[in-house]
Amino acid sequence: MLRAVSASSPLAPPRGARGLHRFANPGRFLRLAGRVLPWLTAAGLALSAVGLVWGLFFAPADWQQGDAVRIMYVHVPAAWLASAGYFALAIASAVALVWRHPLADLAAVEIAPVGAAFTAICLITGSLWGKPMWGAWWVWDARLTSVLVLFFLYLGHIALTRAFDSPERGYRAGAILALVGVVNLPIIKFSVDWWNTLHQPATISLFGAPTMYIGMLWPLLFTALGATLIFAALVLARLSAAVLERRIRALLAATARDYVAEEGHLA
Amino acid sequence: MSLLLALIGRDLRLSLRHGADTIAVLLFFFLAGLLFPLAIGPNPETLGRLAPGIVWVCALLAALLPLDRLFGADFEDGTLDQLLLSGLPAAAIALAKAAAHWLTTGLPLLLAAGPLAVMLRISPNGLPVLLACLVPGTFALSLLGTAGAAIVLGARRGGVLLPLLVLPLAVPVLIFATSASSAAAVGLPVRPHFLLLLAVLAFLTPLAPLAGGAALRAAAE
Numbered sequence: 308m309l310r311a312v313s314a315s316s317p318l319a320p321p322r323g324a325r326g327l328h329r330f331a332n333p334g335r336f337l338r339l340a341g342r343v344l345p346w347l348t349a350a351g352l353a354l355s356a357v358g359l360v361w362g363l364f365f366a367p368a369d370w371q372q373g374d375a376v377r378i379m380y381v382h383v384p385a386a387w388l389a390s391a392g393y394f395a396l397a398i399a400s401a402v403a404l405v406w407r408h409p410l411a412d413l414a415a416v417e418i419a420p421v422g423a424a425f426t427a428i429c430l431i432t433g434s435l436w437g438k439p440m441w442g443a444w445w446v447w448d449a450r451l452t453s454v455l456v457l458f459f460l461y462l463g464h465i466a467l468t469r470a471f472d473s474p475e476r477g478y479r480a481g482a483i484l485a486l487v488g489v490v491n492l493p494i495i496k497f498s499v500d501w502w503n504t505l506h507q508p509a510t511i512s513l514f515g516a517p518t519m520y521i522g523m524l525w526p527l528l529f530t531a532l533g534a535t536l537i538f539a540a541l542v543l544a545r546l547s548a549a550v551l552e553r554r555i556r557a558l559l560a561a562t563a564r565d566y567v568a569e570e571g572h573l574a
Numbered sequence: 575m576s577l578l579l580a581l582i583g584r585d586l587r588l589s590l591r592h593g594a595d596t597i598a599v600l601l602f603f604f605l606a607g608l609l610f611p612l613a614i615g616p617n618p619e620t621l622g623r624l625a626p627g628i629v630w631v632c633a634l635l636a637a638l639l640p641l642d643r644l645f646g647a648d649f650e651d652g653t654l655d656q657l658l659l660s661g662l663p664a665a666a667i668a669l670a671k672a673a674a675h676w677l678t679t680g681l682p683l684l685l686a687a688g689p690l691a692v693m694l695r696i697s698p699n700g701l702p703v704l705l706a707c708l709v710p711g712t713f714a715l716s717l718l719g720t721a722g723a724a725i726v727l728g729a730r731r732g733g734v735l736l737p738l739l740v741l742p743l744a745v746p747v748l749i750f751a752t753s754a755s756s757a758a759a760v761g762l763p764v765r766p767h768f769l770l771l772l773a774v775l776a777f778l779t780p781l782a783p784l785a786g787g788a789a790l791r792a793a794a795e
Binding site for chain 1 (some may be wrong): 721726728729732735741745746749750753770788789792793795
């Protein structure tokens with residue numbers, strides 16, 4: 308118990324890590340997040356709106372896939388963020404394990420549901436695209452399968468961090484799991500590719516054509532950047548809420564302690 | 575080193591004296607394997623083609639069964655704290671537990687897999703490949719499972735959580751092992767698949783005990 312308390316209290320930062328520890332202060336973080344968040348949200352929504360309108364109404368349809376190709380403007384950013392989110396989760400976990408950074412613990416816990424949501428969007432849009440293209444809602448394509456495994460890695464992390472009575476234990480266990488997961492991710496990806504090439508010859512790939520038409524690339528870049536900013540805004544908002552929640556819980560506990568001490572209820 | 579062996583020996587003696595756990599794993603393995611012919615139908619051709627996959631999935635699920643209690647008893651009665659104070663690194667404790675898990679689960683499964691595969695009408699040249707892949711494959715599963723068991727130690731409903739954590743990580747083991755069997759079935763070389771499986775094992779051997787050890791230290795705090 309003593310160790311758990313000392314781990315969450317601000318320790319003297321080791322030499323060389325001061326740059327990072329500037330952001331360890333939750334108060335400073337809250338002020339910064341409060342200032343950045345509205346801009347981030349607005350920019351993310353605006354970029355996504357421009358990209359989506361451009362992609363859905365003005366960009367050309369594909370000569371082979373027709374209008375179904377427009378799912379790409381949602382699907383591809385979601386796929387990028389699904390994997391980028393897991394790397395962010397792993398980085399936050401590594402920082403949490405090495406420097407025992409309370410904010411990094413919270414960040415890892417808050418990144419996971421957002422990443423899982425983007426992974427789910429990627430899977431659902433992929434399945435919607437697959438129905439007209441491949442004639443099936445689900446094809447055991449290497450890419451689909453590895454994203455599905457990634458989705459379960461996210462779910463495992465979410466379930467694990469919330470399964471402990473003491474939140475600190477959940478953070479530690481989740482951080483270890485995320486690092487094991489990120490190290491295994493390339494192997495899983497490779498093995499699924501290998502499995503797919505063995506079981507069936509190469510099917511239609513999403514980008515079979517050598518390059519993408521520039522008129523399709525621009526809206527995609529807009530939606531990708533917009534979705535990235537929305538991802539960041541969601542994580543920041545959740546993180547600020549988690550910091551505040553922690554503070555409120557500490558205040559409530561302190562009030563309860565004072566109350567007990569004054570009234571002598573627990574004599 | 576002698577501490578490590580002593581720890582493995584202790585776990586082996588414990589599981590020998592409570593033999594019910596190992597027998598339950600074997601029974602589960604056989605029963606789950608028995609369900610497949612009942613569900614798919616007794617056509618020997620279909621069954622023979624599915625046999626390696628069925629054996630592997632059943633082995634994977636059966637190996638998960640005892641993980642729930644792998645550290646549980648030691649954690650509750652304080653043995654784990656003593657082990658961590660014994661001078662043995664936490665990773666070595668995890669490695670010893672993985673070895674004990676393999677000796678009490680993987681090895682019996684390996685012995686039972688032959689009869690089950692024959693009952694499922696596996697092709698005669700597929701059987702040695704299946705058994706050869708089960709040796710490194712089950713050890714890799716023991717390593718992964720031990721790390722998973724250490725991570726969920728102290729969690730509420732850890733037993734339900736464990737498959738969710740371990741199964742996605744076990745995907746490469748399953749794929750490389752069953753693709754070796756598929757290759758053997760069509761007469762392709764088995765060696766690359768087998769070597770990849772060994773590579774996964776070589777990779778997990780240091781990684782999984784390190785993660786497991788870190789989780790054990792976190793649990794004991």
